[in-house]
Amino acid sequence: MKRSYSAVLLVCLSACLMCFGLVRLFPAPDLSKTYSIGTDRVYPYHDVDASGAPRGFVAEVLSEAARRNGVKLEWRPTAKTLLGALNDGDVDLWPLVSTDLKQSHPELHTTAPWLNNDYAFVAINPLFRNPANFSTIQTVAGRRSSGIEKLAREHFRQGRFAAHTDRRAAIEAVCRGDADGAIVELRVAHYFLAAPPPACAGKVPCFIGLTFRREQMVTAARPEAAAIADLLRAEIGRMAKDGALDRILLPWAYY
Numbered sequence: 001m002k003r004s005y006s007a008v009l010l011v012c013l014s015a016c017l018m019c020f021g022l023v024r025l026f027p028a029p030d031l032s033k034t035y036s037i038g039t040d041r042v043y044p045y046h047d048v049d050a051s052g053a054p055r056g057f058v059a060e061v062l063s064e065a066a067r068r069n070g071v072k073l074e075w076r077p078t079a080k081t082l083l084g085a086l087n088d089g090d091v092d093l094w095p096l097v098s099t100d101l102k103q104s105h106p107e108l109h110t111t112a113p114w115l116n117n118d119y120a121f122v123a124i125n126p127l128f129r130n131p132a133n134f135s136t137i138q139t140v141a142g143r144r145s146s147g148i149e150k151l152a153r154e155h156f157r158q159g160r161f162a163a164h165t166d167r168r169a170a171i172e173a174v175c176r177g178d179a180d181g182a183i184v185e186l187r188v189a190h191y192f193l194a195a196p197p198p199a200c201a202g203k204v205p206c207f208i209g210l211t212f213r214r215e216q217m218v219t220a221a222r223p224e225a226a227a228i229a230d231l232l233r234a235e236i237g238r239m240a241k242d243g244a245l246d247r248i249l250l251p252w253a254y255y
Contacts, residue, residue: 029227034072037062038091041077042167044191044252046095048075057252058095058115062219064248065235071228082220092225098147099216109226111233113216119151120189121208122171123181129206141170141179147215148183155210168197175200183210187252 039059041047046059054063054075066073073093078085082094086108098117102110127133137159142148144163152161162179164170170182171192176199184192189207196205221229239245 029069029071029231031070031072034074035093035225035228036074036076036091037093037095038076038078038080038082038085039095040079040082040166042188044187046075048077057249060248061236061239061245062095062232064244065232065239068235068239069231071232086220086222089222092222093229094220096217097220099218100147101218101220107223109221109223109229110218111221111229113218114233114236115217117215117217118186119183119210120186121181121210122174122184122189122192123206123208124174124177124200124203125180126206128181129208131208137180139179141173141182142184143167143170151183151210168192171205172197172199174205175203 039046039048039054042056044056046054046056046062048059049055052075054060054073059075063073065071076091078090080088080090082097083105085091086094096115097110099110099113101108121128121134123129128137134156135158137156139162140152140156140159141162141164142152143166149161149163152159159180162170162173164173167182167184167188170179170184173179174182175197186207186209192200193205193207196203219229219233236245239248
């Protein structure tokens with residue numbers, strides 16, 4: 001009996017030590033702090049208006065998840081890449097990145113996926129409405145991103161990839177005739193179809209859905225903000241169940 005009691009005591013003590021270790025390894029979110037979350041002003045995903053208030057459907061989702069949990073977020077525009085902003089400590093969180101980030105930069109924390117990204121090829125020349133003519137493409141535009149460039153090189157091997165500062169600049173290059181087409185996220189293609197940039201005035205773009213890749217998207221964080229990132233992700237899961245996620249996304253017509 002004495003030996004059995006000792007064994008039970010040892011198990012309980014071990015469990016307590018394990019729990020203590022887990023608490024130290026995964027500290028509870030600190031809700032007293034204000035966390036900065038970066039944006040490279042990629043509307044309609046995330047951006048800030050003239051007053052600094054967040055706008056875009058990703059910004060709305062994360063802001064609602066933060067509100068529900070008492071998390072204080074400060075949306076901070078930056079001209080740096082997401083890696084530069086996170087690694088330099090300019091921001092604590094980045095709203096949306098590909099799961100590929102975890103493989104290339106394991107030092108950063110990423111949440112479970114919560115959004116899928118599909119891609120479209122945007123062109124003005126009606127010849128490219130038929131993917132059978134893709135072999136004649138010479139120049140493919142896209143935002144400066146290793147992922148976008150990889151897509152271009154994999155599926156338009158004969159073409160040259162022209163990197164641009166952002167998606168709008170890539171689409172404007174197509175409208176000016178500087179590129180045969182551009183690779184952008186399907187949601188961005190939807191947005192530019194509804195609100196074309198000035199360079200595309202009077203032109204009718206064609207948007208060809210590209211089925212060759214679907215990216216799972218996550219929220220990224222510096223290690224110090226990992227618990228907050230996971231808290232927001234968990235709330236997005238609850239929002240999907242109670243209908244709040246639908247109510248945010250459906251008005252954007254990107255669901």
